[in-house]
Amino acid sequence: MVSIGALARLARTTTRTIRHYHSVGLLPEPRRRANGYRDYDAHDAARLLRVRRLVGLGLPLPEVAAALAGEPGAGPTGVRDALLALDADLTQQAAAIDARRRQLADLLAREDLTTSEQVAALLRDLTAAAPGAAPDQLARERDLLELLETAGGAEQFSGIADRYRAVLADPTTVDRISAWSERFEALARAAPADPAVAEVAAELRALGPELFPGPTGPPVEDDGTAWEAFLASLSPAQRRCVELAGRGWPTCAP
Structure with missing residues (x-):
């Protein structure tokens, strides 16, 4: 006769786990000795080993119970269906992991370890075309491009x-x-009422449609959050400038 402790050692688990399997109906209660202790036999031990094997593969307990229901007749079919479903799930997980590893490899191959390759390439092009660009400008361009990439699709x-x-x-x-x-x-150092704000806004109205034709307004998949986040990063005078420019150029409309 086998005690619960001995069975736990055989299955490389704990007595607490075995008791949990009993409580959820996954492992039937064995007969009891005269002193009230559980007494397990070979069938109990084999059932527990099957449960542990399926749990180790990643099946949730309800699916393990369904897979083992109706043993021995329906058992193999149930186990096969459950394992086929698990295999399909693991295939999807493997594809997701492969995609993440490709993204990591892409990031590790570049100096900029946080932005996407497309944004990083645009920033390299900007740096090459305008080597005198101020750090603040480059940082703002990076933020805006990342927001547009995420929000617009x-x-x-x-x-x-x-x-x-x-x-x-x-x-x-x-x-x-x-x-x-x-x-x-x-x-950035001016007041919103400074006349220079309107002058710079007028220049942006003239530059915008000429330099950036095509779809206007916030990204089609965005609810305005990305655009508002960009505006919030500006000083009060800069934000006022963009808002003034937007009256004649929808691309800048908040």
Whole structure:
């Protein structure tokens, strides 16, 4: 005769686990000795080993119970169905893990370890086209591009990236934007009522439709959160500038 402690050692588990299996009906209660202690036999031990094997593969307890229901006749069919479902789930998990590992490999191969490859490539293009760009400008561009990529989806951001590269490919256009960016950065120290705010906004209204034609407004998949987050990162005068420009250029409309 086998005690619960001996059975636990055989199955490499604990007596607490065995008692839990009893409580949920996964392992039938064995007969009791005269002193009230459980007394297990070979069938009990084999049942427990089957349970532990399926649990070790990752099956939840309810599915283990369903798989082992009706032994011995329906048991093999139930076990096979459960294991096939588990195999399909593990296949999906493996694909997700492979995708994450590819993303990690991509990040580890670059200096910038946090942004996506597409955003990092655009920032490299910007740095090459405008080597004198201020750190604040580069940081803001990075934030905005990451927000657009996430909020707008891959297809919309691909179009944004294409227009971005087309702008950077024209040195004259880059010079015009760089000159405007310097004036915009200077607004960080200005008051919203400063006349310079309206002047810089007027320049943005003129530059915007010319340099960034196409879809306007916040990204189609965004509820406005990404755009509001970008505006919140600006100084009061800079935000006022963008809002004023938006009256004539929907791309800047909050």
